[in-house]
Every structure is written in structure tokens, then in C-alpha cells.
Amino acid sequence: MLRKYYYVILLFLLAACIEPYSAEIEEGAQLLTVDGFISSAPGPHSIKLTRSDTYGSVFEGLIRPVSNATVIVRDDLGKVTFLSEDAEDRGVYYTPANFSAEIGRAYTLQIQLVDGKVYTSFPERVESGPELKNISVDVLKIAVEGEINERSGVQLIAEIDDPSDQNNFYYYRTGESTYVLKTRPDLFTPRPSETNPSRDPQPKDCCITCFRTELLGNQGIYLAQDDNFNGLSTKIPAGFIEDDGNRFVETYRTVLSQLSISQDAYRFLRLVKQQVEISGSVFDPPPANIRGNMISLDNPEEVVLGYFLAAGETRKTVYIDGNQLDFRQPVTIIPDDCRVIEGSQLNPPADWNP
Incomplete structure (x- = not known):
């Protein structure tokens, strides 16, 4: 009988020693994603900018459009083409309808966000086929x-x-x-x-x-x-x-x-x-995250997802x-x-x- 009470008292003592553990999970970065390409075919061509959300957010797993950015395409001769954002499909930017990439030219995509951060791609040469x-x-x-x-x-x-x-x-x-x-x-x-x-x-x-x-x-x-x-x-x-x-x-x-x-x-x-x-x-x-050809000019260590394509x-x-x-x-x-x-x-x- 005494042994039974001993086990009961021991159980309560062990339970009293247990403290809740609060795990601190580091939030993931909001990664900029670039999706789109230009080609030698008639335009318009589109570039889509989105950003993933941080871990633990109520919007976790959703893709958020990146709006009001300044998006340009520059060729290796210095010619600049501005892209305009779709009024309804936010985060999607279009070249002019008469724009088409030239075979043999190299193109660079440049993006400036509303917070002033600037991103650029490495030059992509348009190949013939x-x-x-x-x-x-x-x-x-x-x-x-x-x-x-x-x-x-x-x-x-x-x-x-x-x-x-x-x-x-x-x-x-x-x-x-x-x-x-x-x-x-x-x-x-x-x-x-x-x-x-x-x-x-x-x-x-x-x-x-x-x-x-x-x-x-x-x-x-x-x-x-x-x-x-x-x-x-x-x-x-x-x-x-x-x-x-x-x-x-x-x-x-x-x-x-x-x-x-x-x-x-x-x-x-x-x-x-x-x-x-x-x-x-x-x-x-x-x-794993696959690094593309986009980099941040403000922070070269920042991971930018996606790839800017230029193609024939x-x-x-x-x-x-x-x-x-x-x-x-x-x-x-x-x-x-x-x-x-x-x-x-x-x-x-x-x-x-x-």
C-alpha cells in the first residue's frame, strides 16, 4: 500500500518538473522570383515578378505579386526597353507589342522595386536555331x-x-x-x-x-x-x-x-x-533552391529565384x-x-x- 502511494507522489513530482518548451523557428526570407523571357518572335513578351512569404505567416505558401516595379531590358548596344505592368494582372510586366529580340544580341533584365532595391540578370545572348x-x-x-x-x-x-x-x-x-x-x-x-x-x-x-x-x-x-x-x-x-x-x-x-x-x-x-x-x-x-542568373546589386548574397531567358x-x-x-x-x-x-x-x- 505504501509502495502505491510512493509511485503516485513520484508521478506528481515528475509532472511538476516539466516546463513547456517554446521552439524558436527562424523565419524564412521573402524570396523574389523572376519568371519570363524575351524572344525573337513578335511581342509582347512578359516578365512575372512574385515574392514568397515567410514561414509562419498567415499567407504562408501563397505567391504575392510584386507591383509598381521599374522593369527594363537593355541590350549590349545600350538600347533600353521599358516594360509596363498589367493593370489587372498585377506583378506581370509586358514589353511593347512591337518589341522582339535580335539574334546575336545580348540582353540584360534590370528591376528596381519601390523600396529602391535593384536587381539585374547576367547578359543572355539570343541564339539562332x-x-x-x-x-x-x-x-x-x-x-x-x-x-x-x-x-x-x-x-x-x-x-x-x-x-x-x-x-x-x-x-x-x-x-x-x-x-x-x-x-x-x-x-x-x-x-x-x-x-x-x-x-x-x-x-x-x-x-x-x-x-x-x-x-x-x-x-x-x-x-x-x-x-x-x-x-x-x-x-x-x-x-x-x-x-x-x-x-x-x-x-x-x-x-x-x-x-x-x-x-x-x-x-x-x-x-x-x-x-x-x-x-x-x-x-x-x-x-534545394536553384540559383538562376538574377542577382541583387544591393546584397550579392541575397537569393533570387528564377531565370531571365533570351532566346531565338x-x-x-x-x-x-x-x-x-x-x-x-x-x-x-x-x-x-x-x-x-x-x-x-x-x-x-x-x-x-x-
């Missing part, structure tokens, strides 16, 4: 672990004649895309309400077919260097468009850009690609006939008027020419 001869397509299936149905989409294949007199580095991007969207307004059923508590269908008399425009962004980073095909005709994987059950019901159109970039830009993008494609295994390298660019438009693909996802039924879908319109774009 071959024309896009053709764009072919292949259906690509992707197995999903734990899922019965496979993901799928269209792989874009760029066909070029690589020049033999230079070492080339390529970066591929997809631009604005438009496709024929099919919906089922005859299946429209409004949400339950006092006037329609039973969710009875209320078919609409229009519209089944629209043309929807979207900006997918890059679904992956597509790079190539000509070490293995210098001076040869070759085909290069250049993009991927996922099949969501709507995009390839009929015709899909996209624009593929081929950017001829510097070796330093290629190295940066290759490191980004490697980090993006980390599989999550124990053998993966730990993620060629573009080619490709139309993809969904009926000619050897595999498509089941059609996703949209029970509504196609005009209510964001980015849709009844008439095709003026330059629509499958």
Missing part, C-alpha cells in the same frame, strides 16, 4: 498506381534539321490552344430550389458546340541538346497535352514554340526538371483530329449550354483553319 519542319503526334498512355484506368494524352514531336556549325540547346513550350467543345444542354438539371425541389431536368435549347480557348502551360519541361544529333534531321519530344475527355472529341489546335537557349539557361532548366520529376523515393536528392524562337501551329487518334478517354459529359464554360464562344477564331 532551325525552323520547325513539322509536328507529329503520338498517343501516350500513363499507368496510375492503384487506378484501373490509365491517364492518356497526346505527345507532340518536333521535327527539325539541326545545324552542324553550332552547339544547340532547345526548350519547347505550348502556347494558347483552342478546341471544339461538345456539351449536352438537353441534360441540364438545375440545383434544387424552392421552385424545383425534385431536381427535374430543364433542357436548354442551345448550345451544343462551342470553341474553347485555354492556356495549358507546360505539362512538364521539354529540353534537348544536340550532342547526339548535331547536323542531323531528328525528332524531339516537345510537349504533352492530357486528354480530359473533352479536348480530343473533335479538333484541337495548339501552338508549339521552339526556343534556342544558351547553355547556362539549359543547365538551369535541366536542374529544375530534375527537381520537378523527383519520384519521392529515398534515393532522390533533397530539394520559332513557332508552328498544329491541328489534332481526335478521330484519328488510336486511343481516347471516354467523353466527359457536361450537362449544360457550352457557352457557360469559361473560355468558350460560339464562333471559331478568325484564323481557325484545320
Whole structure:
């Protein structure tokens, strides 16, 4: 009995000795991020400035635009071009519409923030590159672990004649895309309400077919260097468009850009690609900030994320006939008027020419 009381008293004494520990976690820096490029293609070209938030902030994980900055592009002959900020999309700065980079010229991006801090890039030379001869397509299936149905989409294949007199580095991007969207307004059923508590269908008399425009962004980073095909005709994987059950019901159109970039830009993008494609295994390298070509003139030790690209660019438009693909996802039924879908319109774009 005495032993039981002894253990109880000892437990209270141990509990009384415990003091709460307050961990002091150093706040992370608000890192400036530069995202954008200029090219030899017609403008306008855009540069996006954002800043990450500090650890522990209520806005942690959000990206904040950097507004009211002075942004200029200067070439190696001293010519200066000012960029203007978008009135609605804050933090995005555009060159004039008539601006295009010149092959062989080197360009520097300079940024001055409202607090007076100044940032600059190292000079980027605009490289020449071959024309896009053709764009072919292949259906690509992707197995999903734990899922019965496979993901799928269209792989874009760029066909070029690589020049033999230079070492080339390529970066591929997809631009604005438009496709024929099919919906089922005859299946429209409004949400339950006092006037329609039973969710009875209320078919609409229009519209089944629209043309929807979207900006997918890059679904992956597509790079190539000509070490293995210098001076040869070759085909290069250049993009991927996922099949969501709507995009390839009929015709899909996209624009593929081929950017001829510097070796330093290629190295940066290759490191980004490697980090993006980390599989999550124990053998993966730990993620880290990848230093680009931007520096702070006030504090050279400050980390600035992103890379200012200047590149020679060629573009080619490709139309993809969904009926000619050897595999498509089941059609996703949209029970509504196609005009209510964001980015849709009844008439095709003026330059629509499958």
C-alpha cells in the first residue's frame, strides 16, 4: 500500500518538473522570383515578378505579386526597353507589342522595386536555331498506381534539321490552344430550389458546340541538346497535352514554340526538371533552391529565384483530329449550354483553319 502511494507522489513530482518548451523557428526570407523571357518572335513578351512569404505567416505558401516595379531590358548596344505592368494582372510586366529580340544580341533584365532595391540578370545572348519542319503526334498512355484506368494524352514531336556549325540547346513550350467543345444542354438539371425541389431536368435549347480557348502551360519541361544529333534531321519530344475527355472529341489546335537557349539557361532548366520529376523515393536528392542568373546589386548574397531567358524562337501551329487518334478517354459529359464554360464562344477564331 505504501509502495502505491510512493509511485503516485513520484508521478506528481515528475509532472511538476516539466516546463513547456517554446521552439524558436527562424523565419524564412521573402524570396523574389523572376519568371519570363524575351524572344525573337513578335511581342509582347512578359516578365512575372512574385515574392514568397515567410514561414509562419498567415499567407504562408501563397505567391504575392510584386507591383509598381521599374522593369527594363537593355541590350549590349545600350538600347533600353521599358516594360509596363498589367493593370489587372498585377506583378506581370509586358514589353511593347512591337518589341522582339535580335539574334546575336545580348540582353540584360534590370528591376528596381519601390523600396529602391535593384536587381539585374547576367547578359543572355539570343541564339539562332532551325525552323520547325513539322509536328507529329503520338498517343501516350500513363499507368496510375492503384487506378484501373490509365491517364492518356497526346505527345507532340518536333521535327527539325539541326545545324552542324553550332552547339544547340532547345526548350519547347505550348502556347494558347483552342478546341471544339461538345456539351449536352438537353441534360441540364438545375440545383434544387424552392421552385424545383425534385431536381427535374430543364433542357436548354442551345448550345451544343462551342470553341474553347485555354492556356495549358507546360505539362512538364521539354529540353534537348544536340550532342547526339548535331547536323542531323531528328525528332524531339516537345510537349504533352492530357486528354480530359473533352479536348480530343473533335479538333484541337495548339501552338508549339521552339526556343534556342544558351547553355547556362539549359543547365538551369535541366536542374529544375530534375527537381520537378523527383519520384519521392529515398534515393532522390533533397530539394534545394536553384540559383538562376538574377542577382541583387544591393546584397550579392541575397537569393533570387528564377531565370531571365533570351532566346531565338520559332513557332508552328498544329491541328489534332481526335478521330484519328488510336486511343481516347471516354467523353466527359457536361450537362449544360457550352457557352457557360469559361473560355468558350460560339464562333471559331478568325484564323481557325484545320
